[in-house]
Amino acid sequence: MMIKTIRVMLIPNNKQKTKLFQYANTARFAYNWALGREQENYKNGGKFISDGDLRKEFTQLKKTDEYVWLKSVSNNVTKQAIKDACIAYKNFFKGKSKYPRFKSKKKTRPSFYQDNVKIKFTNTHVKFESFSSSKKRNKAKLNWVRLAEHGRVPTDIDIKYMNPRVTFDGIHWWISVGIECPDNEEIPMNDGIGIDLGIKDLAICSDDHTYKNIHKSKTIKKLEKRKRRLQRSISRKYENNKKGESYCKTSNIIKREKELLKVNHRLTNIRKNYLHQTTSEIVNRKPRFICIEDLNVKGMMKNRHLSKAVQQQGFFEFKRQIEYKCKNNNIQMVIADRFYPSSKLCSCCGTIKKDLKLSDRIYKCDCGNVIDRDFQASINLRRYGEQFAF
Ligand SMILES: [Zn+2]
Numbered sequence: 001m002m003i004k005t006i007r008v009m010l011i012p013n014n015k016q017k018t019k020l021f022q023y024a025n026t027a028r029f030a031y032n033w034a035l036g037r038e039q040e041n042y043k044n045g046g047k048f049i050s051d052g053d054l055r056k057e058f059t060q061l062k063k064t065d066e067y068v069w070l071k072s073v074s075n076n077v078t079k080q081a082i083k084d085a086c087i088a089y090k091n092f093f094k095g096k097s098k099y100p101r102f103k104s105k106k107k108t109r110p111s112f113y114q115d116n117v118k119i120k121f122t123n124t125h126v127k128f129e130s131f132s133s134s135k136k137r138n139k140a141k142l143n144w145v146r147l148a149e150h151g152r153v154p155t156d157i158d159i160k161y162m163n164p165r166v167t168f169d170g171i172h173w174w175i176s177v178g179i180e181c182p183d184n185e186e187i188p189m190n191d192g193i194g195i196d197l198g199i200k201d202l203a204i205c206s207d208d209h210t211y212k213n214i215h216k217s218k219t220i221k222k223l224e225k226r227k228r229r230l231q232r233s234i235s236r237k238y239e240n241n242k243k244g245e246s247y248c249k250t251s252n253i254i255k256r257e258k259e260l261l262k263v264n265h266r267l268t269n270i271r272k273n274y275l276h277q278t279t280s281e282i283v284n285r286k287p288r289f290i291c292i293e294d295l296n297v298k299g300m301m302k303n304r305h306l307s308k309a310v311q312q313q314g315f316f317e318f319k320r321q322i323e324y325k326c327k328n329n330n331i332q333m334v335i336a337d338r339f340y341p342s343s344k345l346c347s348c349c350g351t352i353k354k355d356l357k358l359s360d361r362i363y364k365c366d367c368g369n370v371i372d373r374d375f376q377a378s379i380n381l382r383r384y385g386e387q388f389a390f
Helices: 014-043 051-063 065-072 075-093 137-143 218-240 251-284 295-302 308-328 373-388
Strands: 002-011 111-113 125-127 144-147 161-168 173-181 193-197 201-205 210-212 289-292 332-335 362-364 370-372
Touching: 014 051, 014 065, 014 075, 014 111, 014 137, 014 161, 051 065, 051 075, 075 111, 137 144, 193 308, 193 373, 201 251, 201 308, 201 373, 218 251, 251 308, 289 308, 289 373, 295 308, 308 332, 332 373, 362 373, 370 373
Parallel strands: 193 289, 289 332
Antiparallel strands: 002 144, 002 173, 111 161, 125 144, 161 173, 193 201, 201 210, 362 370
């Protein structure tokens, strides 16, 4: 069995938004409380307190007047938060992770867990536990939050939802949930594909498919422009409102910063979606293997003009996606050795053209071979892959 994680945006109404924040706050409180108890206990020479014991203690806490507000949130939310804190604490002792930190209201993203048995999905909505405890139909509606994408989460009766988590990214709420999928046993039989990653085009495939560079699309250019304008205007406003040494945040700045965050989100989403589309398309052609080059070399060689970080990120994300999609589809993945001269090699006679410049878009060889440089690189990569594929 394979586990696939699905993430969908939520469209809560105002009452539901309040509930979501309340749940996240309570989860944070329970996490910090549990971590504090473990620390205190350790200082006093005690051993690790099991999460079961902590949960019992927490139930007692809820009965006191001071903490009566904890009762308005579903039990499972705090239960899991305590469990998370215990796991973080244990991992630290096993040397697996850093000393766990308390979750701060400002710095940590609001998030909480939903019970995986009680959660329910329809094509359009997700049901949360005890947003409303009323049985009246119009009040029980509060439990059902609208999903931005319809039909994305499977709703079969026998399906198991795993580790449902709800998070707020600064603008929107999201739900992510793991789903068991049967293993894919089909072995792809089509020709292997070599992929050359580039700047002018994102990916050139040896089976003659080319995927454009989305950074040059109108939508992205427009968004980038808006982003720069917002950044400039924000920093100008900060300067204008500077009081002595300290900067102050006016409501206008807050508004603009929110807008900037939105623009950045859109950019990231568009880029990521495009990469997903591209990698899925390639994998769906069912090649026996896919061969790409070592990205460390690529990054250094070609990233001179375009905004480096963004481009590089794109390459690594591309590789990450291809890698796991290959794995899910039983496609062998071959990474060419970093010294393999995929661009400089003539695909006809095997000569290596040492003085090939970055500006030479067309490769001309003495043997008579004239070919697009990047397309040839993809052909060479396919051949390279052939040596290593079963
Ligand atoms: Zn040649």
